[in-house]
Structure formats: structure tokens, C-alpha cells
Amino acid sequence: KAGVTQTPRYLIKTRGQQVTLSCSPISGHRSVSWYQQTPGQGLQFLFEYFSETQRNKGNFPGRFSGRQFSNSRSEMNVSTLELGDSALYLCASSLGTGGLGANVLTFGAGSRLTVL
Amino acid sequence: AQSVTQLDSHVSVSEGTPVLLRCNYSSSYSPSLFWYVQHPNKGLQLLLKYTSAATLVKGINGFEAEFKKSETSFHLTKPSAHMSDAAEYFCVVSRKAAGNKLTFGGGTRVLVKP
Numbered sequence: 237k238a239g240v241t242q243t244p245r246y247l248i249k250t251r252g253q254q255v256t257l258s259c260s261p262i263s264g265h266r267s268v269s270w271y272q273q274t275p276g277q278g279l280q281f282l283f284e285y286f287s288e289t290q291r292n293k294g295n296f297p298g299r300f301s302g303r304q305f306s307n308s309r310s311e312m313n314v315s316t317l318e319l320g321d322s323a324l325y326l327c328a329s330s331l332g333t334g335g336l337g338a339n340v341l342t343f344g345a346g347s348r349l350t351v352l
Numbered sequence: 353a354q355s356v357t358q359l360d361s362h363v364s365v366s367e368g369t370p371v372l373l374r375c376n377y378s379s380s381y382s383p384s385l386f387w388y389v390q391h392p393n394k395g396l397q398l399l400l401k402y403t404s405a406a407t408l409v410k411g412i413n414g415f416e417a418e419f420k421k422s423e424t425s426f427h428l429t430k431p432s433a434h435m436s437d438a439a440e441y442f443c444v445v446s447r448k449a450a451g452n453k454l455t456f457g458g459g460t461r462v463l464v465k466p
Binding site for chain 1: 395397452454456
């Protein structure tokens with residue numbers, strides 16, 4: 237059973253550019269969540285999508301956006317990149333979106349973004 | 353609002369000795385609690401979860417954690433450390449009605465000495 241696949245694994249951008257990251261969830265999983273990991277701020281929730289609808293959103297500026305397609309694959313986009321956006325971006329998938337809070341998230345290996 | 357505090361940023365143990373990683377949480381609601389592990393250049397892997405069933409939770413690779421509501425703690429233990437346990441560990445809290453929005457602690461990096 238394939239895991240969560242994130243592409244690209246590594247990328248370098250310059251300030252002001254934009255970037256799109258992709259996440260393919262485990263087959264059958266309908267929820268996709270995104271997290272940002274930095275040495276200074278740790279792991280922070282970006283947003284969650286379920287059945288193509290954004291269900292939750294973290295405290296990030298509007299430059300961070302995402303979407304989910306009908307096959308549950310998800311993309312996140314960061315526009316007008318800043319140096320502080322350098323981070324490991326992790327995607328996680330699960331069967332559902334909580335309820336009893338018992339859903340298990342399976343994380344991908346992440347996309348490491350460096351902004352110069 | 354909810355938050356998680358991992359009391360040690362680094363823990364060093366000798367192989368074969370017990371491991372204790374401390375976690376305190378704060379939540380206005382009945383929480384779900386998790387421990388995740390992250391090995392270098394890898395994604396996060398779930399070790400165990402507490403969702404209001406038994407207070408002593410057993411996880412993978414010999415890890416277990418005990419939920420203590422009176423102390424708002426969810427410490428992770430393992431009786432005997434193995435070299436492969438060297439990694440970063442995250443205590444995580446989630447509100448049951450908040451979907452998959454997880455709040456992570458700052459992490460504890462574990463070093464295992466031979």
C-alpha cells in the first residue's frame with residue numbers, strides 16, 4: 237500500500253516567486269492536512285481539506301493557499317515568497333476528518349523549500 | 353484554546369536503559385493526545401494515541417504513555433532504549449471536534465548512547 241507522496245522533495249526559490257507543492261494521499265483517504273515545520277516555530281497547522289472543501293485553517297497569511305481535487309490529491313501554493321517561508325512542508329492524510337478525534341494521520345516525507 | 357509543553361528539548365540515554373519523555377497539555381475541551389516520532393529526513397510516524405479509552409496507552413516499538421487528567425500530563429516511556437530510538441518525538445493534542453487540526457509540542461530530541 238503506497239504511502240503519502242509529496243512532490244517535489246526539495247526545491248529552491250527566490251524571494252517574490254511563488255511555489256506549488258503537491259500531495260497524493262493514501263488510496264481511500266479523503267482528508268489531507270498541511271503543516272509547516274521550521275526550527276523556530278516548530279510544527280504548525282496550515283489547513284485541512286476534506287472532499288474538496290477546506291475544513292480548517294491555521295493562522296497563516298493569505299499568501300498560503302491550498303486546494304483539493306476530486307481524487308483527493310491536494311496542492312498548496314505560497315505566493316510572493318519570503319525568506320521566512322523556508323521550511324519543511326508536511327502533508328498528512330486520513331480516512332476522515334475527526335469527529336471523535338480518533339483519526340490517524342499518515343504523514344509524507346515532506347517538501348523542503350529553501351527561499352533565497 | 354489548547355497547547356502542549358514538552359518539558360525537555362533534549363534527552364540522552366544509554367542503550368538498554370529506560371526512556372522518559374515528559375509532556376504537559378492544556379485544553380479547554382476533552383482532548384485527544386498523540387505521540388509522534390520523526391527520524392531524520394523522514395515524515396512523522398504515529399507511536400500511540402489516547403482518545404478517552406484506557407488511560408495507559410500502548411504503542412508501537414515498546415512505547416507506552418499514561419494519561420493523567422489531574423496532572424494534565426501524557427508522558428511517554430519505554431523500558432529499554434534501542435539505538436534505533438534516536439529521533440525527535442512530538443507530543444500532540446487535538447480537540448475532538450477540530451478535525452485533523454493538531455497542535456504540536458516543541459519536540460524532544462533523543463540521543464541513545466551505546
